[in-house]
Amino acid sequence: MNQWRDEKKRAFLALLFILILQAGVMCWFGNRKQGYFIDEIYSFGLSNGYYKPFITSYGDKIFDQWADKTVIDDYMTVQKGERFAYGSVIYNQSQDVHPPLFYLLLHTVSSFFPGRYSKWFGIGINLVCFLISGGFLWLLGSRLMKCPWLGLVPVTIWGFSAGAVSYTIYIRMYMVMTLFTVLSGYLHERMEEEGQTWLKLLLIFVVTVCGLLTQYYFVIYAFFLSGVYFLWKLWKKAFKEAFLYAAVLFGGVGTAVLLFPSFITQITRKDEIVAQETRKNIGSIDTLITNLKSYGYGIHSDFLSGSFKAVPLILLLAAAAVAAAFFLGRQKKKEALGKSQELGGWLFLISCPAAVFIIASVAVVPSPRYICSLYPLLVLAGIWLLWRMTKHCLPAMRTAMVLFSVLFLCLSLSSYRHGFVQYLYRDxxxxxxxxxxxxxxxxxxxxxxxxxxxxxxxxxxxxxxxxxxxxxxxxxxxxxxxxxxxxxxxxxxxxxxxxxxxxxxxxxxxxxxxxxxxxxxxxxxxxxxxxxxxxxxxx
Structure with missing residues (x-):
């Protein structure tokens, strides 16, 4: 027990070192960010325009008459007397297509700096969420792979990736959603391993509500994650726990709707292009294929530095590790498989790809940002699968984990050099x-x-x-x-x-x-x- 505690302390110190390095990378690229994507302008306007969600809301103050930057500043910044005007943020989001939590956070930060907007307002929020996500990803990985040092592998691979950097400096809600995605996964794994308690159910309830109030695509991930967990409980004949859990989840959805009634109208409205196109995409094979291609290219850029040569190298390394483990640890493999009764990483190996598939079938814009919140869990699921196939041969498993960490770290450095970090707008x-x-x-x-x-x-x-x-x-x-x-x-x-x-x-x-x-x-x-x-x- 003492040895495990000491190992965990040393691994935790290593985690802090890694997170500090990653925070430095985020700040370095944040400093290089010179411009804004249109959606980032919307982020500031929807957060800070006082009961004016869009620049078009200013009507005759901007249309068909001469105007100046005053109206633009009024839209994008918090003005005197408008600080912490959360009612305005809720109203603005009721007119938009997204729930309000991220905008409430951005408005809160902006309220401390009236009359100003800065990229660091949004990057700061995202950086905090990124670091917390990294911490819980480590805890989750440590639990799944029974070793605090192995928990550092997904943190290293995801946290240094061009994708993680891009969506930290992108002033939108995706890194906040990533936090709730990882938190939900962590809580479900703890509940699966330790058993349901009212405290864990309460925490899952809160995380579910917050996730739904951050981005609607969170509901797709939550549906599959909870579905796998629910079916697993039924398979274990824990019927009471399964239906109690389901009640808590439905309660979370209902609470999110009560807190933000526009939840329903935004999804069903017929006068808004995103809602219209989303409904039109349902069942469209062309949309599905287009989006899946986009996600493939996105992952290729976000993790592999755009190098197709990395794919066979990764597969070869994984195959070599599995083969070595098979031949060197055959007897231990039989013993390990015989004892395994846990859901473990299957929770994410099933739910995350399923969520990606459904998101691809409805997303209006072919962009990997809609699945970036799943990146850490997808990385973890892959690493967990490799661990599960090699854990009966420690030398093969440890060597593979070290090589994977080094390989992906090198790919991340290459991606920085070759310009795969997005949303910089240096021109x-x-x-x-x-x-x-x-x-x-x-x-x-x-x-x-x-x-x-x-x-x-x-x-x-x-x-x-x-x-x-x-x-x-x-x-x-x-x-x-x-x-x-x-x-x-x-x-x-x-x-x-x-x-x-x-x-x-x-x-x-x-x-x-x-x-x-x-x-x-x-x-x-x-x-x-x-x-x-x-x-x-x-x-």
Whole structure:
């Protein structure tokens, strides 16, 4: 017992060292992050816009009249008298497509810094969640593999991966969801091994509620995790425990709905594109294949540094370890298999891939961010399976674990070097500097008043002294709009040209209309983004 305690203490110190190194990596890449994805702009706006969930909520304060960066700051930052306005956050999220917990956290941090927004507000939240997730992943791995040192393997592989870094510096709810995903897995494993108690059921209830209030995809993971656990209890003929557990889980879902009634309306609403496309995707083989390909490429980039050569090397290493264990520890293998009556890592080997499959069948955007919360448990499940197949031969098992840790650490370092960490947007300062060069020129923003492209371009628009948002029909009076603005010096025109998320306007056609009405014939494309393109018109 004392030896186990000493081993656990030493392994815990090693864990702290690893987590400190990983935190340093996160901060280093966080410092290199120079811009924001559109969803990150939404994160700040939905958290801090005072009862205004979208920039379009400002109506006549931003549409069809000259506006400046004041309205943008009002949307993205907490203003005086609006600190800790949680009612506003709840309202904003009731108009969006996500539950409110992450936004409540971001608003809380923002409330300590009124009038400001910073990437570190969101990265700080994610970093705390990442470190706690790493700690519980170690505890879970240590329990599953009966060794505190082996628990460090999944922490090392996942925590240093490009995927973990990317979703820590990405200012969205995915690392918060990762925390509740790992916590739920840890609590279920403890309950499976130690037995159900009211305290454990209460903790699972709380984690389930928090997970559901963070991201709706959590319900898919929770469904399969709880389903495996429930069926296992039935198989063990623990019927009372199984149905008590089910009641607690359903109670958690009901509580989440009571706390955030928009839970139901967001999923069923017919006037929002994400909800519409999600329902449309159900049963679509094309969607399933597209998303699974995206997840495959994502995992390839997030863990393998985009190297296909790593796949056969990993398989060869695993096969060699299993073969060595088979030939060197055959008798112990029979004894070990005969004693195993635990659910163990099968809990995650079954539930996590099943969750990935269902998420792939409904997700609107083909992006691995929707499964990134499962990354730590998927890594753990793979390592646990290797451990289970080699544990009867300690030399083979220990050698394999060390080699896997070193291999994936090298792949992570390679992924840093080759640019597989996402959401850095290191080119954004160049675009903003380019915009500031024309900051004193009037800027026209042409959209059909949809919010996506406009939200994407808020940081760019804040570089201009004034900007005017109108639709294509409004260009009929462009000469009146520009009256008194010294348009002869030149104007900037940004066109919302994305047909799926935005207006789908033809940029060249819009510029031609403006050029004919203003006499500004010299046209140059200044820069383009995913949802828009910006032109300079001069005489």
């Amino acid at each position: 954004e300062p160049v675009r903003l500097e380019e915009a500031k060069k024309y900051g004193n020129l009037p800027c026209l923003y042409v959209t059909n008043y949809r919010m996506a492209a406009l939200t994407q371009d808020l940081r760019t628009l804040s570089c201009f002294k004034e900007f005017y948002v109108t639709n294509r029909e409004g260009l009929a009076t462009v000469d009146q709009i520009l009256e008194g603005k010294e348009a002869s010096r030149g104007i900037l025109v940004t066109v919302d040209n994305n047909s799926f998320w935005g207006s789908g306007y033809d940029g060249e056609e819009v510029v031609r209309i403006i050029s004919e009405k203003t006499g500004l014939r010299a046209v140059k494309c200044v820069f383009a983004q995913e949802l828009s393109v910006t032109y300079l018109l001069e005489g």
